[in-house]
Amino acid sequence: MKKIKIGAVGLGRLGRRHAENIAFRIPNAELAAVCSIVQEEVDTVKKEWGIPYGYSDFEEMLTNKELDAISICSSSTEHCRQISQALEAGFHVFSEKPLGIGMEEVQLAKQRVKAHQGQIFQLGFMRRFDPSYAYAKQKIDEGYIGKPIMIRCYGVDPISVIDGAIAFAEKSGGLFFDMAIHDFDLSRWLLDSEAKSVYAIGACFQYKEFAAYGDIDNGAAMIQYKNDAMGLFYAGRMCAHGYHIETEVIGTKGSLRIGTVPYKNLVTIANENGVTNECVGGFLERFESAYLNEMQNFVDCIIENRKPDVGVNDGVKSAEIAYAAAESFKAGKIVYLD
Known part of the structure; x- marks a missing residue:
């Protein structure tokens, strides 16, 4: 069996998970x-996992002719540049979202991908590869709830990781780019329509540190789509009970929900504290299979020479919504998309 040799840049929480999936x-x-700018991360992974090559310089890694593909899980501010450089160097590319942290970068990344049609490019919207979301999409396409007319998305990070969110705020692109963009992509996919207008609000309700970067700790958006469907979105960074990702799609003949209660498992505990269910604690736990499935899909696409279902246009369209939401929040008015 031919093995696709991959170089991974970024060894933070998600980068390490992707690297681990590829390796094992x-x-x-x-x-x-x-590759990581943190030499200790490179040395540790290289030694413990038996990886042949380790780099602290991304451009140096791109000179390695043994590699077939690059997995980009660095800071969002680096994505556009690294996507462009990896494609120009002749590699297939998997990149975490977003394509960039501004629309100029996003459009530049799109141009670079389109200029290298012979190479595989996949963007990391992993929720499409989650078994529950994939099942929901199948049911919608089969007409189980009739015509979808509204989507409601609720995405809140656990307050236990708030310090990390603050530390990352300068390079995140903001709440709508960093967090809500997953839900914006889901809405396009599940409703099978593009956004027409966006109105967003939000504030720093508790953590004023985000304001220094023009960001907020909680925000909401309302979207109308070109097929007249409606979207309601809430994103926040202060979930007390864990990591809560919930989606509801309402149709003309019914509705469906994914993740209404973010159960850790099917165990119910009864003791002096009452009857409780533990909740998932973070995105790596909730979407463990989705991260594996999306990287497997990327590798399969390279071997089979086929284009992934999640590509650069999905990144552009979702970024347009995120950018419009950010602009709407700042201007206090509805933003219309072309």
Whole structure:
């Protein structure tokens, strides 16, 4: 079996998970190189996992002719540049969202991908690869709830990781780009329509540190789509009970919900504290299978020479919504998309 040799840049929480999946869970892939600006991360992974090559300089990794593909899980501010450089160097590219943190970067990334049609490019909207979301999409397409007319998305990070969110705020692109963009992509996919107008509000209700970067700790948006469907979105950083990702789609003949209660598992505990269910604690736990499935799909697309279903246009369209939401919040008015 041919193995696709992949170099992974970024070894933070998500970057390390992707690297680990490539190294140990995808039979037709090989983690041949790792790269991080934190030398200790490179040294640790290289030694403990037996990885042949380790780099602290991304451009140096791109000179490695043994590699077939690059997995980009660096800071959002680096995505556009690294996507462009990796494609120009002849590699297939998987990149975490977003394509960039501003529309100029997003459009530039789109141009670079379109200029390299012979190479595989996949963007990390992993929720499409989650079994529950994939099942919901199937049911919608089969007409189980009739014509979808509204989507409600609720995405809140656990307050236990608020310090990390503050530290990352300068490079995140803001709440709508960093967090809500997953839900914006889901809405396009599940409703099968593009956004027409956006109105967003929000504030720093408790953590004023985000304001220094023009960001907020909680925000909401309302979207109308070109097929007249409606969207309601809430994103926040202060969930007390864990990591809560919930989606509801209402149709003309019914509705469906994904993740109404973010159960950790099917165990119910009864003791002196009452009857309780533990909740998932973070995105790596909730979407464990989705991260594996999306990277497996990327590798399969390279081997089979087919384009991924999640590509650069999905990144552009979702970023347009996120950008419009940010502009709406700042201007206090509805923003219309072309």
